[in-house]
Amino acid sequence: MPEGTTIRAAVCRGVGGPQSIEELVLAAPGPGEVRVRVDACAVCHSDLMYVDGGWTTDFPLVMGHEAAGRVLELGAGVDDLAVGDPVVVSLVRTCGECPACRRGHHVACAGDFSLDERPLLTDAVGEPVAQGLNTGAFAEQVVVHRTQLVAHPEDVPAVSASLLACGVLTGAGSVHNTARVAAGDAVVVVGCGGVGIGALQGARLAGADPIVAVDPLADKRTSALAFGATHAVDPVAGDVAGTLCQATGGRLADHVFVTTANPAALDGAVDLLEPMGALVLVGMPPDGVAFDVDPSLLAAANKRILGSKMGTVRLAEDVPRLLGHYRSGDLELDALVSSTHPLEDIDAAFDEVRRGEVLRTVVLPNGTDPGASP
Template structure:
């Protein structure tokens, strides 16, 4: 099969022929039909989170089940599925508490790679998925069956960008109706945080971004106010619509130190900052602990929107089918596998909400 392989950090991905192992017990083999490009793939390809190349990246995918290993239930060959990076055992300390994204189980695929080079050596299965390839083998818990009526390119977005942004609002923060919400960063994750805030009936949703084009998109996705810091002070604009108090919740959806450090200026007393975007290793944030304690403010993290794959992806797919969740509008460009480096560079330049690799 063909795959886009990251041979060295910072270099273009190379299109190579690799081999894929058969699925073991509890594993599923899937023919990938679409895989969106997430900024996490770019951070990894640039070496921002370490790791050892060669690796196959790509983790926001959808496809068709080809084969299931022994013991797999509820998934059969021919099923249309979304493929996520979330592996969960369902019974460890964290899974038992409803936090599947923090599962502590070590799975067979964590010990060995299903992707093999022509010489038989294993390639790193990037972000537990490796979906910049024609086929993948993943753990059963990473897979959610969806309706055959949903196009693969739109469905792929549910695997990461949508559950991360939407879930940060609805699962992690559980934003109450009538809240004032601000979202810093209006890429794919930020727009879905905006959709989540709208679904929670937030009173106001302030979008903050340096791109006017992304702010225009934010308005289409439900933002009530859009502010570019290059053209005006977001804090002044936010205070004007919140009677001088600030936002109840601020979602930082980009992994930039400036965005993380600046979030505290927007929150009210008893307000909450939710860190969604993940910066490269070594980046630290700064805050005033006196104000944090004196005003009962909170800073919380949100990994993958605190999502439960078997619950959240079917729910979001149903919202999409009923017209209450935008997916098609998130796709900026569609590329063949051979065009993956062009798609990545477009994303890196900030030109895309989501570029998607589409497989024949």
């Protein structure tokens, strides 16, 4: 067996799962890396995409990339964190030196990391197990790059802090960073899961009005209204354009955020835009999906289509900004957590997300006491 720490993790060995709880050996952190105890890790649709085969990947692997926990061990050269610090654990890692990083485009970092070049996780027979999406946080502990961590105040519970690692971060970041929504802009958010609620809240923080939430599920529309939407519309039975026009006195949207991976959500999205407006693609559909756009109409109306990977975030700026909104009561995180599960119930947690019933389902890899000190 290689040297390291023995941990329990949810291992997926093929498309569709199931995920089995196995003992793995986690390598020690190298220079610039940190070992973290994972107290909470939310299930994201990206986890489902890999486990269910929507995106191709190699198996076996441990999924989970929307996490929070406490620092256990610092690799060489990490001098701005301390053992015991509570941290948000995200998948975005930045080398700081590649052309993208030098321009501040952290989500496009193309740097090389030692984490990708050595087997970080090893199973009982000595075979390597991959850390899905740079993180592998459906596990008791992870080793990640320092830049994937943001320390947070003690008064933020790990379950809530974890949502700032991907879901809420991505939604709110798409509004603040990708689209740069301004006060008074008319916004539509298509899909009202965890990412969509993040976008709705980001739009509310930016002073957008109206904020029209679109989701086929009545429960999701109800929660959208509670989190800041001014209107909520069923895309099948309702009239999104009509609702916009009524709310704006005849205008359409300045920004349409599609936060779901469902390709049907893209149909007609460009038609909801005013001239100069932007369609922002936040949700990531399965590989190979295409949608029709008439380029002459796009050009003539100066409409834009923007991709938004992880809300175009810079973790060290965006996570503290959103934590500030949370602590002042302007950003809701706690109420987004629909359920929590022990690691053993990982498949049940995934099923909840597959059924689309929940805003965020959070797995507690170390049990039910995420607030405790190490």
